[in-house]
Amino acid sequence: MPSLPPQDIAIIGGGAAGTLTALHVLRQANGPLRIAILEPRPGLGRGGAHATEHAEHVLNVRAGGMSAFNAVPGDFVDWLQHDMAETPREALAASFQPRRRFAAYLAARLAQAQQASQATLIHLRVRALGLEQADDGFVLALADGTTLQAAAVVLATGNAPRPLPARGASSLPAGRRVEAWDIPAIERIAPEARVCIVGSGLSMVDAAMALLSAGHAGPLHVVSRHGLMPLPHVDGQPAHALDIDVFAALPLRARMRALRQEVADAQARSVPWQSVIDALRPHVQRLWTTLSADDQRRFLRHVVRLWDVHRHRIAPAIHQQLMAAMARGQLQGHRARLATAIAGERCVQLRGQGRVGQVLALDVEHVINATGVELRIQAMSNPLLTELIGRGLARPGPHGIGLDTAPDGRLRDANGHAQRGLFALGSLRIGTLWESLAIPELRGQAEGIAALVLAQ
Numbered sequence: 472m473p474s475l476p477p478q479d480i481a482i483i484g485g486g487a488a489g490t491l492t493a494l495h496v497l498r499q500a501n502g503p504l505r506i507a508i509l510e511p512r513p514g515l516g517r518g519g520a521h522a523t524e525h526a527e528h529v530l531n532v533r534a535g536g537m538s539a540f541n542a543v544p545g546d547f548v549d550w551l552q553h554d555m556a557e558t559p560r561e562a563l564a565a566s567f568q569p570r571r572r573f574a575a576y577l578a579a580r581l582a583q584a585q586q587a588s589q590a591t592l593i594h595l596r597v598r599a600l601g602l603e604q605a606d607d608g609f610v611l612a613l614a615d616g617t618t619l620q621a622a623a624v625v626l627a628t629g630n631a632p633r634p635l636p637a638r639g640a641s642s643l644p645a646g647r648r649v650e651a652w653d654i655p656a657i658e659r660i661a662p663e664a665r666v667c668i669v670g671s672g673l674s675m676v677d678a679a680m681a682l683l684s685a686g687h688a689g690p691l692h693v694v695s696r697h698g699l700m701p702l703p704h705v706d707g708q709p710a711h712a713l714d715i716d717v718f719a720a721l722p723l724r725a726r727m728r729a730l731r732q733e734v735a736d737a738q739a740r741s742v743p744w745q746s747v748i749d750a751l752r753p754h755v756q757r758l759w760t761t762l763s764a765d766d767q768r769r770f771l772r773h774v775v776r777l778w779d780v781h782r783h784r785i786a787p788a789i790h791q792q793l794m795a796a797m798a799r800g801q802l803q804g805h806r807a808r809l810a811t812a813i814a815g816e817r818c819v820q821l822r823g824q825g826r827v828g829q830v831l832a833l834d835v836e837h838v839i840n841a842t843g844v845e846l847r848i849q850a851m852s853n854p855l856l857t858e859l860i861g862r863g864l865a866r867p868g869p870h871g872i873g874l875d876t877a878p879d880g881r882l883r884d885a886n887g888h889a890q891r892g893l894f895a896l897g898s899l900r901i902g903t904l905w906e907s908l909a910i911p912e913l914r915g916q917a918e919g920i921a922a923l924v925l926a927q
């Protein structure tokens with residue numbers, strides 16, 4: 472197999488996590504170094520979340536929380552101010568910016584770092600399919616038939632979509648079944664069409680907003696097992712202080728009781744529940760790792776949906792638009808477990824089981840899969856990850872979620888040993904850390920991995 476020129480560092484995945492890693496390596500490098508980032512998509516920093524061109528697809532975090540650097544929390548706001556000098560800084564920091572602007576910010580900071588660094592970065596638009604250990608690091612097998620040798624490898628493969636959970640779904644004709652992340656396919660849906668969105672999290676919000684902003688007039692059904700819709704941030708939210716040590720010392724059930732009490736006490740002082748969740752937010756990794764394995768399992772079984780809607784909130788303006796669509800009867804929520812999706816002559820017949828004794832029966836022209844991010848590593852259908860596990864270079868993370876990693880981000884092999892020169896960040900670490908998807912965690916992990924790789 473032809474081999475590409477060897478690199479010091481190969482970063483697999485050029486979404487936000489991979490791009491942040493490259494950015495931090497470029498900034499920390501104090502000598503010549505070759506970095507390759509492998510990403511089949513055009514452009515870096517976009518990945519699945521930030522590639523959308525829709526202005527309605529806004530960040531779910533205020534601009535003030537989206538810096539690429541822990542040490543400069545206002546850096547994204549500084550960058551925004553260049554083009555929006557007339558907007559007061561506080562207003563910009565509190566705003567929910569279009570996600571495409573965040574991708575442009577990452578690309579701009581990456582370009583600046585490239586100019587200032589002695590290290591060089593190349594973007595190889597190819598997928599990595601395999602990885603094996605070599606004398607001096609690793610050899611990657613790439614989808615174009617070439618190989619690439621690298622002394623250190625960082626896995627930043629990001630979010631994988633979940634399959635539609637209904638028998639028959641995989642054989643629905645193209646166009647009848649649409650993935651929520653496939654915005655061009657959603658844009659092709661006729662304005663009068665009856666649509667069912669399966670899943671009610673942030674991907675549902677993206678799909679619904681893409682349709683509504685394009686003037687969709689047909690009914691939008693939203694089906695999910697729990698029937699919970701994302702909740703909004705509130706404007707002008709006061710800060711709330713809590714004693715995290717108290718929470719971390721409690722088992723799950725007592726912790727949930729303490730949290731409900733904390734919310735009730737805060738609300739009695741006119742502090743919204745959102746402030747309490749935000750006070751917990753920086754400590755979620757500690758809260759996860761201090762739960763016993765049994766309590767983590769209980770959390771995944773009984774609490775996770777409730778946690779998600781309170782933790783992963785949406786901009787108030789977006790929430791208002793969804794509520795308005797519900798109020799006029801266009802958007803209808805259904806709490807049900809989908810069983811089958813059968814292609815009829817001119818529609819898709821969706822059948823399922825609602826709450827006690829209720830039957831779900833919807834005939835729609837299109838079904839949109841918005842079931843969100845796949846956490847189970849075996850179901851991610853990423854050949855690279857499957858091969859890593861097959862070769863014993865990685866093992867599934869706790870509860871089969873993500874990959875097992877050491878606290879510094881090194882991948883643990885089949886025997887649990889943290890490996891030199893092989894790292895993972897982002898959603899691959901979710902089983903170990905739970906809170907490992909959003910930018911505050913990604914930038915911290917990227918900075919730490921950059922320092923370790925350079926030390927090596």
Ligand SMILES: Cc1cc2nc3c(=O)[nH]c(=O)nc-3n(C[C@H](O)[C@H](O)[C@H](O)COP(=O)(O)OP(=O)(O)OC[C@H]3O[C@@H](n4cnc5c(N)ncnc54)[C@H](O)[C@@H]3O)c2cc1C
Nearest residue numbers: 484486487488518519520530531598599629630897909910
């Ligand atoms: C709809 C949505 C909205 C979000 N909004 C926010 C927000 O407002 N604020 C926030 O902090 N977080 C948000 N998030 C969380 C989000 O997970 C992170 O912000 C971040 O974008 C994740 O980046 P990533 O690089 O880990 O993953 P991804 O964006 O999934 O990127 C991974 C990349 O790896 C590439 N890849 C995968 N396998 C291979 C391979 N074998 N070889 C080569 N390349 C490969 C893929 O092509 C992909 O581009 C959102 C997530 C979603 C899904």
